[in-house]
Amino acid sequence: MTDATPLSTATATGHKMSARGVNVFYGDKQAIRDVSIDVDMDHVTAFIGPSGCGKSTFLRTLNRMNDTIASARVTGDIMLDGEDIYSSAMDVVQLRARVGMVFQKPNPFPKSIYENVAYGPRIHGLAASKVALDGIVEGSLRRAGLWDEVKDRLSDSGTALSGGQQQRLCIARAIAVDPEVILMDEPCSALDPIATAKIEELIHELRGRYAIVIVTHNMQQAARVSQKTAFFHLGQLVEYGDTDNIFTAPKQERTKDYITGRYG
Numbered sequence: 001m002t003d004a005t006p007l008s009t010a011t012a013t014g015h016k017m018s019a020r021g022v023n024v025f026y027g028d029k030q031a032i033r034d035v036s037i038d039v040d041m042d043h044v045t046a047f048i049g050p051s052g053c054g055k056s057t058f059l060r061t062l063n064r065m066n067d068t069i070a071s072a073r074v075t076g077d078i079m080l081d082g083e084d085i086y087s088s089a090m091d092v093v094q095l096r097a098r099v100g101m102v103f104q105k106p107n108p109f110p111k112s113i114y115e116n117v118a119y120g121p122r123i124h125g126l127a128a129s130k131v132a133l134d135g136i137v138e139g140s141l142r143r144a145g146l147w148d149e150v151k152d153r154l155s156d157s158g159t160a161l162s163g164g165q166q167q168r169l170c171i172a173r174a175i176a177v178d179p180e181v182i183l184m185d186e187p188c189s190a191l192d193p194i195a196t197a198k199i200e201e202l203i204h205e206l207r208g209r210y211a212i213v214i215v216t217h218n219m220q221q222a223a224r225v226s227q228k229t230a231f232f233h234l235g236q237l238v239e240y241g242d243t244d245n246i247f248t249a250p251k252q253e254r255t256k257d258y259i260t261g262r263y264g
């Protein structure tokens with residue numbers, strides 16, 4: 001591909017995920033306007049912008065979570081490894097295993113800690129034996145930084161953990177099905193500063209192994225955890241670039257106004 005190649009479709013961009021000309025409507029109301037962006041493996045991408053600008057809506061297009069909202073309609077192209085995730089051939093259950101999601105409010109299943117992590121690998125047939133499943137559960141909890149805190153109480157309910165532990169359990173659950181991309185929608189907004197610091201540390205550790213996209217209201221958090229930042233405003237992607245540049249030398253006036261606290 002040369003620089004002159006039009007980016008009208010994302011088929012051959014070589015990025016982990018690519019969106020081209022994406023619009024999202026809720027009924028007649030347009031929430032996302034003509035957004036094009038690439039997401040890569042080797043960095044964390046932060047979506048920032050004032051409340052209601054469409055960060056969560058756009059994030060949800062990346063694993064078709066908007067399918068669960070009856071009024072939502074998505075147009076444009078979204079590719080995962082060059083494959084159109086909105087094509088009729090795409091298995092949505094598989095897609096959501098490949099592109100996992102962690103929500104604002106920790107939402108463990110009302111099941112044991114072990115079952116929370118084992119459920120996905122079991123339904124996706126990822127473990128041939130109980131020993132293999134035990135290994136996946138332990139490995140996922142270790143990678144989510146939770147193993148030492150829960151190894152002696154795996155049969156306790158996931159909902160009995162603290163909020164921060166529940167969020168790490170949800171990250172372990174996402175990791176357990178061996179995803180390629182992890183979407184995080186304000187994962188720390190319900191957590192205290194210590195639990196938040198643990199999640200941020202975890203994001204650093206997971207970086208490189210997965211493509212990570214995080215929606216955050218907190219600009220300091222975006223600056224701490226991400227290498228790329230996308231600024232959204234009124235449903236548009238106003239600016240996307242290296243996090244350092246977005247925060248120190250934004251090119252667009254609207255980005256500058258937002259990061260200097262003039263609105264939002």
Ligand SMILES: Nc1ncnc2c1ncn2[C@@H]1O[C@H](COP(=O)(O)OP(=O)(O)OP(=O)(O)O)[C@@H](O)[C@H]1O
Pocket residue numbers: 026031049050051052053054055056057058069071217
């Ligand atoms: N399920 C829905 N039905 C109708 N409109 C919706 C729905 N979800 C979001 N919207 C609207 O779409 C626009 C974008 O909302 P969205 O939640 O994506 O923004 P956001 O930037 O993530 O906001 P916040 O930071 O407050 O979470 C808003 O105008 C919102 O009211």
